[in-house]
Amino acid sequence: MTPQDGGSPAAAHGAAVDRIWQLFDDQARAIVVNSPPGAGKSTLVQRTAQRLAPGSQIPIITQTNDQADDLVRSLARSLANTTLAVGRLHRADRYSPPPGIPASNKIEDLDNCQIVVAPADKWAYVKEDHRWDIGIIDEAYQVSSAHLVRIAARFDRLLLVGDPGQLSPFTTAEEAALRATGCWPLATAAGTVLRTYPTTPTVELPISWRLPESGARVVADSFYAKPFTAGSTADERGLWTPIRAARDGHLDRVLETAIEHGWCLLELPEALLPRTDPECVEAIVDVVRHLLLSRTHVIDSDTRRPLRPADIAIGVTHRDQRERIRARIDEACADLGVPPREITVDTANKLQGRQFEVVVAWHPLSGRRDASAFHLESGRLCVLASRHRQACIVVARAGIREQLDAYPHSEPVWLGATTPDIDGWEANHRFLDHLADHSVRLGA
């Protein structure tokens, strides 16, 4: 990242980072950093922590334990040649920290660590008189107001970094009962701070390093209020397959379309089916099998290498969909000599923050007769559509548009609720608009 090469993505990113650090030095009480998918959010958190750390201890707040573990691992790697140490604060019961990382359930034991990482739930158990000058919230759009209220008093200033396009915090409790109170305890941490202090400086990271040019264009237009672009050009990324005789018409077309455009919508005949739609499962497994058999290569800048099973992920909406696909995909893999669980299959919740070369996404509205708020939430589709570095293949039943148009909006409007920047209904339509030109119909 050299700021000198003006106009380049790196320069734009560098300028955004410089602005964040400037705001820090200007003693801003809170800074919100909006980061589109793969915009170097974790790197920013790391580098900021590193920059601030020599003087004082920097606490980092994550949403989940897994995120905290991932972060300490990568921090430990990048701090390997420095005098800084990263520690992991954790719960009292059984927990094994990543190897080589100092870990404790008492903050006092980690006094020697310049950076301490823990999920919000854990920070809430640290004594309230333990204060830090600055706290960094990673995933500030996943950490909820209910978490923030329990931890905020410990930090005089906050840097809130997160991806506004991701899934909002959710609860196992009935939402209506909470909404009726006129205040929403599951607002995002970033949203809460922005609501309390509307003048809070907000910095947008302008570049997605993960998404290819094709991906960034569609995802930014469909799911984000603020624009962003890809860090790579169209010819720096891509998939490549050896020329061969077509053996299976539609699967080859799926692959070709995905290679050419970075997107492919595989449309199955319209039908209303339970969410574990067996034909969708088969279609997804067929696509993945075809990907594995096609000897596809991944192009990334100057390198070209074969697409490995671990480069592929399948994104779904429900856990029972995951179980179905998991079982069938492992069978298919066994036939091809690929070890089980090599290919990632998971729900949008679990895929947040991860990246793969190719993602096969099961559209959340596929085959449904309702378009409930859960399925309409733009974050869900956005997460599924923004995990890939090369191409994303969306599998869905035809008729989603009609269903979006026909399904009455029956969600109540609540007092005191903030309007989301992006409307789920609109986002779904836009996304399908983009994909319409890259669709392959099965059985048509």
Added chain:
Amino acid sequence: MSVDVYLGLSAIERGRAVARAARRHVHLAAEPFVVVGYHLPGDPGAPIGLLYGTRREQPTVIGVGEPRDPKLRFAQLAQFAMALNGYVAQFVQPSASSRRPQDTRVRMGGPQLIVANQATAQWLCDLMGRRLRYLRSEGDWPVHPSLPTAGAHLSFFAGQRVPGSSLVLPLTEVLAQHWTTGQLAALNANIASQLAWISDPDSLEEAERALPAGPVPDPEWEALELHDAIKAYGKLVESRPAQANRPMIQAIDEALRPSWQACWHALDLLADLPPAERTRDRWSHDVHQWNRHTERVSAGTAYFRKRPKQLQVFRYLTRLERLTADLNREMALDDPLIMAGYVASGEALSGDVVAVDLSGRPPRLQVRPHLPFLRPIGTDVFWHPPQAADVRSPGRPPVVSLTMTGTTTDGDVTFNVTAGAIQKKLHHRLPRPGQQVVFSPFGPRDYHQDTLPAELPWTHADDQDGER
């Protein structure tokens, strides 16, 4: 396929609702107070009429001849308020010794409000409670003193509409908890058709044509019957004011009598189910809440906020999440049919014990699952030994914690005991070879101290209004 989808499909195939639960997971009071009613469409503050009472054959019927006349509304509602206040007064504890829910001296009696559906519960408790509780019995616009008291009670009931509580039972929800019909979930809000699915499928078509159980009346009924009754009131009010409400009372009685009967029928169906074990504990908690409310009422401190403070909402979220989890857990542990759903979804394991190895520490178990158990190694599950096996601690039922350690080539699943039966003297808690067991993700109830601060931190805006 999830068990709920399977049950729904079976119900369609059989043309009759199928059992979703083998136990009753709500408490049924010996003498519940049943209410069905209508309000003007679009104006929940304007009741048209109510049927209420504790006697199945003899509901009290009130009707507001001109529902748009607030004075008349309050005059008629005062009758309801007095009846409700009189009903709940029987359950007021004489002393303040009711602070502790585990106190066995506390009578198991508490008031119970039965309504046809969730919408009625919301209207009656949340909206009418709020509407009535701020009224004053003196000053410029005095109302009957029973109204604000009833408002306070209804507001209490509104605050207790949480998972696991039996103080207010919206019957369509409770029925859907215990039976799965073949109709869409939204249609289950109609108590008549839901009951037809459960007990008399032949009458389904007729039931679907039945007038709604409220709180919003049928538009056609509104256009004809309500219109006529209001007109009749207008004619009578000058000449024979004592008779003026009669036509409305009659119209309401005719329209809502079937729903009134349906509510009692639903209670009969529920009463036939054997009560789930933990229902009793939940009810004693309900009674405890009720006692605290009556103490506040008698001390004159039964305040309700117009809008809850933010910190209260955070606390409420924690409470709702805890109650939701507790209810799911307790229903599964109490009810084999509910637990079967967790076995089918792969979250719980049902199987036969193949081997128990007590030689090592910790003891190890090998179980042959009835359905594949595909959870990852390291998954924690819990075994609840049958109660009789333990006499040591009668108050607290024993729980054995296990961790999955692997799968054998035959598909058996192996476990290590991690708590509850490691010491030799506790080995009797473990199942024996050949015994059929269910290991579930539901452990002992865990208590977490809430970490909510006493004051809102700087990140959160202060509440605008400090009034209560």
